[in-house]
Amino acid sequence: MAVGLLLAAGGFAAGVFGALLGLGGGILIVPLLTVGFDVPFRVAVGISLICVLVTSSAAAGVYLERRVANLRLGMLLELFTAMGALVGGLIAFALEERVLAGLFAVLLVYTAWSMTRRSREPAAVPGLELAAAAADGVDPAGPAGEVDPPGGFAATLSGDGYRVHRLPAGVAGSLAAGIVSALLGVGGGIVKVPLMHLVMGVPLRTATATSNMMIGITAAASATVYLLAGSIDPFVVGPTAAGVFVGALAGARVAPRVDLRLLRLVFVAVLLLTAVQMIARAAG
Amino acid sequence: MTARPAGGGRLEHRIARILWTGSVASILLLVAGTLLLLAAGGSPVEAGWPAFDPASLVPDLVAGRPAGLLYAGLVIAIATPLLRVAAGLVAFARVGDVRMVAVNAAVLVVVGVAVAVAGPLGR
Numbered sequence: 001m002a003v004g005l006l007l008a009a010g011g012f013a014a015g016v017f018g019a020l021l022g023l024g025g026g027i028l029i030v031p032l033l034t035v036g037f038d039v040p041f042r043v044a045v046g047i048s049l050i051c052v053l054v055t056s057s058a059a060a061g062v063y064l065e066r067r068v069a070n071l072r073l074g075m076l077l078e079l080f081t082a083m084g085a086l087v088g089g090l091i092a093f094a095l096e097e098r099v100l101a102g103l104f105a106v107l108l109v110y111t112a113w114s115m116t117r118r119s120r121e122p123a124a125v126p127g128l129e130l131a132a133a134a135a136d137g138v139d140p141a142g143p144a145g146e147v148d149p150p151g152g153f154a155a156t157l158s159g160d161g162y163r164v165h166r167l168p169a170g171v172a173g174s175l176a177a178g179i180v181s182a183l184l185g186v187g188g189g190i191v192k193v194p195l196m197h198l199v200m201g202v203p204l205r206t207a208t209a210t211s212n213m214m215i216g217i218t219a220a221a222s223a224t225v226y227l228l229a230g231s232i233d234p235f236v237v238g239p240t241a242a243g244v245f246v247g248a249l250a251g252a253r254v255a256p257r258v259d260l261r262l263l264r265l266v267f268v269a270v271l272l273l274t275a276v277q278m279i280a281r282a283a284g
Numbered sequence: 285m286t287a288r289p290a291g292g293g294r295l296e297h298r299i300a301r302i303l304w305t306g307s308v309a310s311i312l313l314l315v316a317g318t319l320l321l322l323a324a325g326g327s328p329v330e331a332g333w334p335a336f337d338p339a340s341l342v343p344d345l346v347a348g349r350p351a352g353l354l355y356a357g358l359v360i361a362i363a364t365p366l367l368r369v370a371a372g373l374v375a376f377a378r379v380g381d382v383r384m385v386a387v388n389a390a391v392l393v394v395v396g397v398a399v400a401v402a403g404p405l406g407r
Contacts, residue, residue, distance in 0.1 A: 003327050003328055003329050004318060004321075004322050004327070004328045007328055007329075037329055038329075039329070050358060050361055050362075053361050053362065053364075053365070054307050054310055054311060054361050055307075057303045057304075057306060057307040057361070057364050057365060058303065058304060058307040058308070060300075060303050061299070061300040061301070061302075061303035061304040061307070062300070062304075064296040064297075064299055064300045064303070065296065065297060065300040067293060067296060071295070071296060071299070071372070072384065075369070075372055075384065075387055075388060075391070076384075076387050078391060079387055079390050079391050079394065082391055082394040082395065083394055085398075086394055086397060086398045086401075089398065089402070090401065090402075153383065156383075216303070216364065216365030216368065217365045217366075217368075217369060217391055217395075219365075220362045220363075220364075220365045220366055220395060221394060221395050221398050222398075223358075223361075223362050224362060224395060224398040224399055224402060225398050225401075225402040226402075227336055227358060227362065227402075228336065228399065228402035228403050229402055230335050230336065232336070232358065233328075233333045234317070234333055234334075234336075234351055234354035234355050234357075234358060235318075235321060235326070235327075235328040235329070235330065235333050235350075235351075235354065236328050236329060237314060237354065237357075237358060238314040238315065238317050238318030238321070238328065238354050238357070239318050239328055241310075241311065241314050241357075241361075242311055242314055242315045242318065245307070245311050
């Protein structure tokens with residue numbers, strides 16, 4: 001009973017922090033399970049994929065209802081994140097867990113670094129509310145450089161007030177995001193949101209919402225691999241996923257009233273400490 | 285050109301309903317399975333867990349076994365975004381958007397390939 005409550009409480013905390021800080025929660029769930037409950041790394045990744053899957057499905061529903069997500073663009077790119085997830089899921093079973101832990105440490109450091117970079121921006125919450133409308137800073141005509149011809153396929157993927165650019169780069173980045181997601185049990189927003197926003201010219205709010213929508217298929221492809229390979233422990237998933245789901249709801253609700261600057265600094269420290277523990281696992 | 289696929293937002297509304305219903309259903313099953321497990325004196329972090337067997341999913345669910353409810357929750361969680369893709373495929377087919385039909389069909393094929401190649405990985 002106590003372990004179940006601890007798992008649910010840990011999941012709740014991961015959900016709250018994930019929603020407050022604009023992360024999917026996977027970056028917290030894998031360390032929580034491996035370091036806190038001694039769950040094998042690959043099993044923790046499978047459980048984390050289910051958690052981000054359930055949470056993102058609920059959030060994506062709200063985003064779509066509000067017409068924030070770009071459905072067509074998301075549907076196209078998720079084909080490639082799903083391909084990447086399939087490949088990543090298979091690679092995960094070919095690699096030693098020590099290697100996966102090392103890769104996760106790299107992801108933690110990258111996430112900490114990116115959080116310090118955006119410490120002056122409001123969070124883009126992947127929960128059930130978009131907490132803030134960040135100043136997009138995107139030229140509606142798109143970034144300088146290569147531009148798709150008018151009437152091309154990319155034009156049919158564009159939304160109100162912006163055009164989608166550099167589709168090949170988006171496809172390649174989506175493949176990479178899918179691989180990262182399946183290998184490490186995260187939603188991959190840390191790759192997809194900057195990709196869509198900075199490279200493809202999609203406004204930040206739309207990029208965040210569209211990335212969230214894509215997580216469902218990405219995680220479904222990789223979670224299928226983990227489930228059929230017997231690497232998802234249903235007994236641990238239950239309390240953890242329920243905790244994450246409720247935590248994400250709660251986090252999204254309180255996000256507009258929370259001062260995120262100090263929270264981000266604390267979180268960066270937690271990420272770096274966790275990275276050290278993951279490196280120790282990789283070395284041990 | 286805007287990103288409106290078909291029906292002036294009806295598709296988004298239909299998909300939103302699918303996603304919300306699926307995620308709530310999967311969470312309810314996961315919670316129910318966990319409560320049954322705890323009520324039976326089990327622990328979530330026991331040494332092992334029953335392997336996923338699609339054939340025993342419905343009998344376990346009907347019998348109210350914790351693993352049955354939990355695995356049903358997992359399957360619904362995974363199936364929910366796939367239903368969303370299937371709904372998109374049908375909607376785009378209705379308006380004759382061949383490229384988006386092909387994209388959605390390809391997504392389902394990728395997941396089908398995942399099922400085919402992951403089976404042999406089973407422990």
